[in-house]
Amino acid sequence: MxxxxxxxxxxxxxxxxxxxxxxxxxxxxxxxxxxxxxxxxxxxxxxxxxxxxxxxxxxxxxxxxxxxxxxxxxxxxxxxxxxxxxxxxxxxxxxxxxxxxxxxxxxxxxxxxxxxxxxxxxxxxxxxxxxxxxxxxxxxxxxxxxxxxxxxxxxxxxxxxxxxxxxxxxxxxxxxxxxxxxxxxxxxxxxEPNLVMEINSNWKNFNDYLTALKTKFRVKAKKALQQSSALMMVEITPENCEHQLVKMTELYQKVSSNAGFNLANFNVATYKDLKRAFGENYLLQSYWIDEKMVGFLSGLITNNSLDAHFVGIDYSLNKQHAIYQRMLYDYIKIAIDKNLKIVNFGRTASEIKSSVGAIPQDxxxxxxxxxxxxxxxxxxxxxxxxxxxxxxxxxxxxxxxx
CATH class of the missing domain: 3.40.630.30 (Gcn5-related N-acetyltransferase (GNAT))
Incomplete structure (x- = not known):
């Protein structure tokens, strides 16, 4: 030892x-x-x-x-x-x-x-x-x-x-x-700037967020929610994490390989320890179509903020089922439901993140x-x-x- x-x-x-x-x-x-x-x-x-x-x-x-x-x-x-x-x-x-x-x-x-x-x-x-x-x-x-x-x-x-x-x-x-x-x-x-979204204190549920959007963006959101309706969300726990790690790693690597700048590769096995340590304050859920995992998201809740961490996406199904866009809306919904003040979306994909309400932070x-x-x-x-x-x-x- x-x-x-x-x-x-x-x-x-x-x-x-x-x-x-x-x-x-x-x-x-x-x-x-x-x-x-x-x-x-x-x-x-x-x-x-x-x-x-x-x-x-x-x-x-x-x-x-x-x-x-x-x-x-x-x-x-x-x-x-x-x-x-x-x-x-x-x-x-x-x-x-x-x-x-x-x-x-x-x-x-x-x-x-x-x-x-x-x-x-x-x-x-x-x-x-x-x-x-x-x-x-x-x-x-x-x-x-x-x-x-x-x-x-x-x-x-x-x-x-x-x-x-x-x-x-x-x-x-x-x-x-x-x-x-x-x-x-x-x-x-x-x-690359951080994309940060403030949660309006008047929003009591996700529908309040949708109502606050201009018509064009509300139509886009509803279309993405309809496209992603076949997705089944599964909360990842320390108990069920182990058998999902191989597929999560594969999906993470698909996203990582598309990134413009990576300092180092993240070991997805870290999630098991983070979930065990922080429970509900570490957000971890996978997305499935039938029996196939097609995505996952992760994030940390700290100081009234939900910080989005790494995601994994099956790009071959992303457009058809609006997987990534659904993840962004899910981050917002979770933040509203938990009465948080900020969603910190992180870097990359700046345009789509700004389309859901995030603003760039240099x-x-x-x-x-x-x-x-x-x-x-x-x-x-x-x-x-x-x-x-x-x-x-x-x-x-x-x-x-x-």
Whole structure:
């Protein structure tokens, strides 16, 4: 049996001391009590441990900041992955090939192997889920001290062979604080927006949502509901999850292979642990036609928000049975029924998500290669990788609905 890692490393900066851990189980109960962060389920031990347990090819690390009284006051989660630049599929593929030809001539650029990227954030979920900072602290100062420590970590842990650091995904209102990264040669660029929908407090059921739509979008919704009427929904539980995992994995991979940008592949077996840990607060249901699974959806309920996670779709039946569109309406219905305030649909498929009422929320990422010249070259590349343009829809009769 592998011995659980204890404290990995300690660093001291001007205002804080920093401890790094390689396992969630190595972080003491006292530290979690000091942080008092687990009401946000993305910083819950069970959530983090479920991800860590089921992704053995990813190296997980956790950084705790302690104040002058040796009380834990901030938590950072990061992972080290192998990333192939070829995994980016979008309108700039021709440009990517040109960049690859250029960097292949640079002897120190790791063209013969994937980039080892240290990701500050959650590799599998869009949003600011990489760090928790207690409310009374100066966030910009904390991020400055964190950056010093993470750079020291990446520079001294030679066995990890880290090539670059990526900090993700920051909303516009956070940029006044996260701009501190740029003082440490991080390059800033935009990624696909988050699609977020506010649930009107006057909606008591799904019919109220339909009534709020303009005629064109209400007709479209009713057509999709009619097309998908043959779908049978089955709630996935820890007890019935096991025998569905093979098909869920197949359907997830169909969606993942169509994505324009993937940092890493998600292990669908994680759902079993998440469902066991969070019960009704982890949404997981499959869609069937006769005896065949044709889709599934997943999501986490936290802080009055339903966050859509991965879905799986049988694309050969998607158009005929409006599977994906039905999933979007089901997310909305569940949020209304549970009196939630927000549905966070995540990235991708921006146009169809905006057609059901979601609006784009810009996200920013910061990237820094350890080698200065390579960092400049990659900055030129990243400037060209812009979010995919889409035609935003405005489906509600009254703009106050949004």
């Amino acid at each position: 592998q011995k659980i890692a204890t404290l990995l490393l300690n660093y001291q900066t001007k205002n804080y001391s920093h401890s790094f851990f390689s396992k969630i189980d190595a972080i003491s109960k006292e530290i979690w009590e000091d942080l008092d962060c687990e009401n946000n389920r993305y910083f819950n031990r069970d959530f983090l441990k479920s991800i860590e347990k089921n992704h053995s090819k990813i190296q997980f690390y956790y950084q705790i900041l302690f104040d002058e009284n040796n009380k834990a006051c901030a938590f950072f989660s990061f992972q080290i992955i192998d990333f192939e630049i070829n995994n980016i599929k979008n309108n700039f593929e021709i440009f990517i090939k040109k960049v690859q030809k250029i960097v292949a001539k640079i002897p120190f650029f790791p063209s013969s192997r994937p980039l080892k990227i240290l990701i500050v954030g959650n590799t599998f979920v869009s949003g600011e889920h990489g760090f928790y900072i207690k409310e009374h602290l100066d966030k910009k100062l904390v991020l400055k001290e964190f950056t010093k420590a993470i750079l020291q970590f990446s520079n001294t842990q030679n066995q990890l062979k880290i090539d670059a650091i990526l900090c993700k995904d920051f909303k516009n209102e956070s940029l006044s604080n996260t701009s501190i990264f740029e003082k440490f040669q991080f390059k800033r660029f935009s990624v 996200l920013t990422i910061y990237f820094r290669h350890k080698k200065r010249i390579t960092n400049r070259i990659l900055h030129l590349f990243l400037q060209r990788v812009q979010p995919t343009a889409f035609q935003q829809k405005f489906p509600f009769k009254n703009t106050d609905t949004i």
